[in-house]
Amino acid sequence: MHQETPSAPIRGSGPPTGTEVEELLHAAALAPSSHNSQPWRLRWHDGAVEVHGDPERMLPASDPEGRELRMACGAALVNVRLKARTQGRRVHAQLMPDPDDPWFLGRVRPGAPLIPTDWEVELAAAVPRRHTDRHPFTGPPLSVTLRGQLERAAWRERCRLIVVADPRERRRLREITVEAHRQQQSDPAFLAEWERWVGNPDRVDDGLPPTHARRAPRPDGAWRPRDFAGAVPDADRATASPEPGQDEPTIAVLMSYDDTALAHVRAGQAMQQVLLTATARGVGASFIAPPMELPDVRTEVRSLLGGVMWPQVVLRLGRGRPVYPTPRRQSGH
Ligand SMILES: Cc1cc2nc3c(=O)[nH]c(=O)nc-3n(C[C@H](O)[C@H](O)[C@H](O)COP(=O)(O)O)c2cc1C
Structure with missing residues (x-):
């Protein structure tokens, strides 16, 4: 009699687990920000990571319009997208999805299974390794x-x-x-x-x-x-x-x-x-x-x-x- 062997779940199938959601939020928080102000509020809501700019963490003297704040949040969104890809899912990203909320800067929704490319895996691995390097630089100019x-x-x-x-x-x-x-x-x-x-x-x-x-x-x-x-x-x-x-x-x-x-x-x-x-x-x-x-x-x-x-x-x-x-x-x- 033919017996079905239980197969391992395909990576990326089903909604993200609690651990995967934590990984997504953690990746977002590794983004760079002016003065390391971390001017965001991150949340998992309705099957997506939401990145909200936090005006209370704005730098009024150096960034009165919140331009750098929005850039930091843009960086956070890339980190989430890459992490979701290495979790084996497609990503559906929307920027500024709510016209009535100027601080809702983006949302990333992990979707159906899709194996990441080698380059996506490499970039995602760079997220925790990237740090601002203020050392003097030596050697020849970049090729x-x-x-x-x-x-x-x-x-x-x-x-x-x-x-x-x-x-x-x-x-x-x-x-x-x-x-x-x-x-x-x-x-x-x-x-x-x-x-x-x-x-x-x-x-x-x-x-x-x-x-x-x-x-x-x-x-x-x-x-x-x-x-x-x-x-x-x-x-x-x-x-x-x-x-x-x-x-x-x-x-x-x-x-x-x-x-x-x-x-x-x-x-x-x-x-x-x-x-x-x-x-x-x-x-x-x-x-x-x-x-x-x-x-x-x-x-x-x-x-x-x-x-x-x-x-x-x-x-x-x-x-x-x-x-x-x-x-x-x-x-x-
Ligand atoms: C828009 C923006 C402007 C920044 N400007 C400066 C700067 O003028 N000088 C500097 O040394 N670092 C600057 N930083 C780097 C932050 O200080 C750094 O991202 C933060 O301290 C977190 O450290 P990390 O990048 O090593 O994670 C800037 C970062 C961002 C995103």
Whole structure:
């Protein structure tokens, strides 16, 4: 008599288990965010992960419109999508699904079984390994092949990554960065916000706590104006030239076609695709936010790069060293 042997359940079949849901929420919380503010509320609702921006975690001095907040949430959405794919499911993602709720930034619903591609598995593995690398970068500039991969990563989310290679443009962008940093250093509201989030002993699972800040390397290049080694950054360091052979990183600007709230979420997704691709390829990355945080300066960067698309984040890319992870809130969801 023929006897049916019970077959193992196909991975990805049926709704996600409790453990899988936890994995999805945990992946979301590993996204980068300005000052490690983790400006999101994450929840599992009606068979989907929802990412809501949390206006109470906004940075009014450096990000009054919530642009960087939305980018951080876009990055969180990519992490969830990748995790769901490695759990063996299709993903159905919607950005800003509720026109009446501007803080409901996205939802990812795991769907029917589908084996992930090798590249999705690699990118998902990069999620917990990606950390902002503020070390000086050494070695030759990134190869054309690698740059192409990073550019394609941004394009996957309908954004563009422009590598600033022209010496004149690089010099100008560097001057702009130094100037933006100077302006922020003379803004008491910015400094007060900085002290609330960076090196503040009262913060344990968000911000840059002193334990982590102390481990941060001493910055000595204009491309790394924000020093997390102390509570207040040292403006003079921003003007210092890099040591010979050091810290001549690849500088790239992530550009979007629009500057709406939706475009910011998309830009955050593109940023994360670029960062994860870099991590998967052994490339370190850090952010240069000051020129993006002052409207006039941002307009100048926009003009410098053609005046058509919108700059959303400047990235410094190169070969660094291993980095300590920053803490995350457990209650992010
Ligand atoms: C939009 C955005 C802007 C950021 N700007 C800066 C910056 O100007 N300087 C810096 O050192 N880090 C910057 N960061 C990195 C955050 O400090 C970092 O993501 C956070 O501390 C969490 O650490 P992790 O990236 O290692 O997970 C930025 C991150 C985001 C998402």
